[in-house]
Amino acid sequence: MEFEICLDNTIEDLAAFWYGFVRKKAGKPLSLSDDPPKWARRVGCFFCWFFVVMGAVSIANSLIQGRRMYMEEAGILWNLFLTTPLGGILEMAFGIWGLWVLEQAPASYLLRPPYPRWVRNAWKKYQAGGPLYRCHFGEDGVWVYDSKSDHRYDYEFIEALWEDADRFYLVLSNRGGSHILNKARFTTGDPADLPAFWQAHTGKTVGEVTPDRRRGK
Amino acid sequence: MTYENTTRYDKNAVWALTLVFSRTVQRKRFLLRRLFLLVVGGIALTGGLVLLMVFSALDTGSRVICAAGLIVGVAALGEGVFLRRIMAWSTRRSLWKQGDSMERRFIFSAEGFQGSQPGMETRFAYETVKGVWETEGYFVLQMDTGHGMVVDKTGFTQGTADGFRQFLAERTGKPAEWLD
Numbered sequence: 223m224e225f226e227i228c229l230d231n232t233i234e235d236l237a238a239f240w241y242g243f244v245r246k247k248a249g250k251p252l253s254l255s256d257d258p259p260k261w262a263r264r265v266g267c268f269f270c271w272f273f274v275v276m277g278a279v280s281i282a283n284s285l286i287q288g289r290r291m292y293m294e295e296a297g298i299l300w301n302l303f304l305t306t307p308l309g310g311i312l313e314m315a316f317g318i319w320g321l322w323v324l325e326q327a328p329a330s331y332l333l334r335p336p337y338p339r340w341v342r343n344a345w346k347k348y349q350a351g352g353p354l355y356r357c358h359f360g361e362d363g364v365w366v367y368d369s370k371s372d373h374r375y376d377y378e379f380i381e382a383l384w385e386d387a388d389r390f391y392l393v394l395s396n397r398g399g400s401h402i403l404n405k406a407r408f409t410t411g412d413p414a415d416l417p418a419f420w421q422a423h424t425g426k427t428v429g430e431v432t433p434d435r436r437r438g439k
Numbered sequence: 440m441t442y443e444n445t446t447r448y449d450k451n452a453v454w455a456l457t458l459v460f461s462r463t464v465q466r467k468r469f470l471l472r473r474l475f476l477l478v479v480g481g482i483a484l485t486g487g488l489v490l491l492m493v494f495s496a497l498d499t500g501s502r503v504i505c506a507a508g509l510i511v512g513v514a515a516l517g518e519g520v521f522l523r524r525i526m527a528w529s530t531r532r533s534l535w536k537q538g539d540s541m542e543r544r545f546i547f548s549a550e551g552f553q554g555s556q557p558g559m560e561t562r563f564a565y566e567t568v569k570g571v572w573e574t575e576g577y578f579v580l581q582m583d584t585g586h587g588m589v590v591d592k593t594g595f596t597q598g599t600a601d602g603f604r605q606f607l608a609e610r611t612g613k614p615a616e617w618l619d
Contacts (some may be wrong), residue, residue: 370582373560379558 223419225411227403229354229366233337234343235402238389240341242431243400263324270320277314281307356409357392357401359419364392366401377423383416386431390416440486440606442598445490446577446591448534449514450527455577456589457527459618464584469522476519484512493500513595549604554588573604573615580607 284291284307291304303309311419323331337345352369366373384391390403390413405413417428446452461469473476488510490501497505518525534541553562563582570581578590578600592600608614 347469370567374560374562376558 223411223415224361225359225413225416225419226409227357228407228409229357229368229401229403230407231402231404232347233319233341233352235389235404236344237337237341237347238340238386239391239400239402240344242384242386242391245338266320266324270317270324273313273317273320275317277310277312277317280310280313281304282310354401357403359411359416380424382426382429383420383424384429384431385417391429391431440549440598440602442545442546442603442606443596444545444590444594444603445596446541446543446545446589446594448531448543448589449540450531452577452589452591453534453599454527454569455574456526456528456579456587457523458574459579461523461526462582463570463579464585470598473519473522476515476522480512480515480517480519481489483508484516486513513541543587543588547603547610549610568611568613569617571607571611571613573617574619578603578607578615 282304287305292301293304294305303312327379351408355367356368358367359363362374363377364375366375379394381393384393388405390405392401392403394400411419420426441599455535480507487505487510490505490508494502498532512558517610542556544555546555549561551564553560555561567582568580569583572581578592580588582588582589590603598606604615
């Protein structure tokens with residue numbers, strides 16, 4: 223019996239790994255929705271419009287009052303903002319930029335990152351590291367093929383195999399890292415048969431990833 | 440022609456690896472780190488010494504700052520001066536902590552090469568080698584900016600170091616650069 227899995231990971235796979243293994247705080251996973259909550263959008267819009275309106279008022283005020291607003295005790299920079307339209311223009315620009323961000327990028331990180339920082343960093347590294355091609359479970363061990371090299375691991379040197387509803391997580395020895403095996407990407411073999419195959423070759427059972435499991439436990 | 444080699448990742452081998460990386464691909468990062476440590480160490484030590492000269496006139500808080508400056512200064516200066524040795528020690532320690540066997544068996548054939556240790560093996564194509572360096576006792580193969588392999592010149596069980604130098608240059612297209 224053999225199993226082969228395409229290792230074409232997505233950011234959702236990395237997020238699932240984070241919730242299962244890296245995050246130290248246990249509990250219900252956060253929603254992965256890209257849409258920020260409505261209240262956050264409303265608050266954002268309010269502040270953006272506030273800057274736009276206040277910018278316009280500042281421009282008008284500086285044009286009407288001009289040098290009469292000059293304050294001796296304030297520095298050059300402050301007086302530049304008070305007596306010229308520069309401050310108002312900057313305020314308006316900031317407000318318009320904020321409105322544009324809200325309009326163009328509803329999942330903007332300014333409001334709420336759609337994924338935890340660890341996941342975003344891991345995704346960047348994953349993309350930069352060159353593609354992983356596939357993982358193969360055979361009689362001679364586990365093979366991991368990537369764009370640069372082929373790695374083979376003996377079963378007795380592999381730390382553990384974990385499972386949740388959609389994925390397996392192959393934890394290699396301490397130095398080899400981990401691989402995410404999405405059940406939907408099995409190209410050879412049935413994911414349902416992998417736990418029995420694993421147990422037959424390693425004598426270890428497949429661990430279950432539960433929301434309350436913590437790293438190292 | 441096939442070359443087979445067994446290399447122990449002992450103190451000298453890891454030193455060769457650190458030396459090559461810190462002088463070549465990681466040179467900029469290494470120099471910046473060393474500069475930072477020397478500057479911070481120098482400032483902290485100078486400040487600590489100045490305060491030490493008027494130690495008897497200082498209040499308790501300033502005495503604590505003086506002691507901290509001296510400690511930080513000596514530690515940072517020491518790390519800056521011996522940075523390469525500390526990096527080598529740290530690499531070796533981290534391998535040891537990870538349960539590494541500290542020994543690699545390499546087989547270089549015409550098609551590719553493989554490195555193995557108990558429980559795992561890795562096969563590479565020669566195109567993945569980014570650079571080849573040579574020190575007095577070792578060949579160092581750079582695979583990427585943070586990953587390299589050390590081949591002991593005295594560890595060949597098949598072939599010789601001189602033949603291997605030639606073979607590697609032909610297969611990778613990169614002649615070994617000598618580093619003292």
